[in-house]
Amino acid sequence: MTPVFPPARTPNPLDAPPLRWGVLAPGRIAAAFVTAVSRYTRQRVVAVGSRSLDRASAFAAEHGIDRAVGSYQELVDDPAVDVVYVASPHSEHAAQAGLAVAAGKHVLVEKAFTRNAAQARHLVAAARAAGVLAVEAMWTRFLTQTDVLARLLADGVLGEVTTVLADHGQHFAPDPQSRLFAPELAGGALLDLGIYPISFASFVLGAPDSVVATGSRTATGVDAQVSMTLSTGTAQACLNTTLLAATPTTASVSGTAGSVEITGPFYAPASMILTTADGRAVREPDPVAGHLGLCFEAAHVAQLIADGATESPLLPLDETVRILETVDEIRRQVGVRYPGE
Incomplete structure (x- = not known):
């Protein structure tokens, strides 16, 4: 008998409840994420933040995002943002995801989660203390x-x-x-x-x-x-x-x-x-080919948030x-x- 693959239990990304996302640090991977989310989920990217307002504005214009802000703090403080996607280099993740957690925002943090385990333990402790969801964006x-x-x-x-x-x-x-x-x-x-x-x-x-x-x-x-x-x-x-x-x-x-x-x-x-x-x-x-597969992690995070999960x-x-x-x-x-x- 020829071996058979079991069916996947992964939900359709379109089934996840729509949330409002803020993108922290527009760049190549952020562009791939926004494209995947826009095409294969009901998630809404409503704001993008960068240290350069010009860069944020250009990214927002390219991807049809309503708001662009010129600081990370302004992004995480935005009451219209439910969850923050941290897309900066991993050397910056601990500090920038920490801003979002301190603002009471859920976070999806690009891999690698932080630059070392000590930073990861600190960020995990902060997220647990704040009662927010934190997930490493290891999309695989x-x-x-x-x-x-x-x-x-x-x-x-x-x-x-x-x-x-x-x-x-x-x-x-x-x-x-x-x-x-x-x-x-x-x-x-x-x-x-x-x-x-x-x-x-x-x-x-x-x-x-x-x-x-x-x-x-x-x-x-x-x-x-x-x-x-x-x-x-x-x-x-x-x-x-x-x-x-x-x-x-x-x-x-x-x-x-x-x-x-x-x-x-x-x-x-x-x-x-x-x-x-x-x-x-x-x-x-x-x-769903290539980086369009990022839609699965976004949908998973949205469902977890809707369910009240923190991990x-x-x-x-x-x-x-x-x-x-x-x-x-x-x-x-x-x-x-x-x-x-």
């Missing part, structure tokens, strides 16, 4: 393929999991002016790219018992390439991230009874290939902190420290 966690994988694991279709493989590499020409190469902006491959395979391994295996990493650094001192082995019990995750080359960006989970491969890029809507003793099956990706069951805050603890240990082994740490 909210895609339908991730729920399908969760069901395969829960049903034991793969048997006892032994091996997780994942990589994420892109080629960037060395540029000391780029945030990816700037230590003060928490640059490097790990927080920008490597967070995807690390989060994937955490989803499958949980927190690692041991972490072994090796890598190289750029001339500016941030991580250029890192290879990691995360071990949990009898299972291992072999992961890689790099700024030096475009890699396949695939992921796989293998066990004693079968394996699942997610084609590249695995962190976006992608095909899944299930192989067991009974044969091989292919699950095609969702028609996501798909990515609990404690797991977000543990993932950054793993990243901190990897950086320690590779010899990368950010200013002020």
Whole structure:
């Protein structure tokens, strides 16, 4: 009998109740988010805030947003905003998401949640004290393929999991002016790219018992390439991230009874290939392609807020902190420290 994929339980993003969103820090990922939300959900982006009013106004005009403001504080204080999407570089997340939390606003914070685990613990504590929802925007966690994988694991279709493989590499020409190469902006491959395979391994295996990493650094001192082995019990995750080359960006989970491969890029809507003793099956990706898949995380957050929840069951805050603890240990082994740490 040919193996069969279980159906995804992920709700249709259009079913989530519409909320009013404010975008903090207009840029490339913010543009992708607004496009996805506008096309595939009933969410409304009503305001955008930047340190530059001109930049905010240009973004608002391009995306049909009603209000543009020239400060982050003004954005989070806006009574017409229900939830804030923090789209700045991860070096700024702790402070800027903290502004929203202090203003009593729910927050969806781009990955990586903060630049290190200490900042994450502080932000989590603040959100819990304020009674607001805080979620890391690790959008892969909210895609339908991730729920399908969760069901395969829960049903034991793969048997006892032994091996997780994942990589994420892109080629960037060395540029000391780029945030990816700037230590003060928490640059490097790990927080920008490597967070995807690390989060994937955490989803499958949980927190690692041991972490072994090796890598190289750029001339500016941030991580250029890192290879990691995360071990949990009898299972291992072999992961890689790099700024030096475009890699396949695939992921796989293998066990004693079968394996699942997610084609590249695995962190976006992608095909899944299930192989067991009974044969091989292919699950095609969702028609919502590429970064349009950001609609799922926005809809999930909106539903949580409507339900009065303050954490996501798909990515609990404690797991977000543990993932950054793993990243901190990897950086320690590779010899990368950010200013002020």
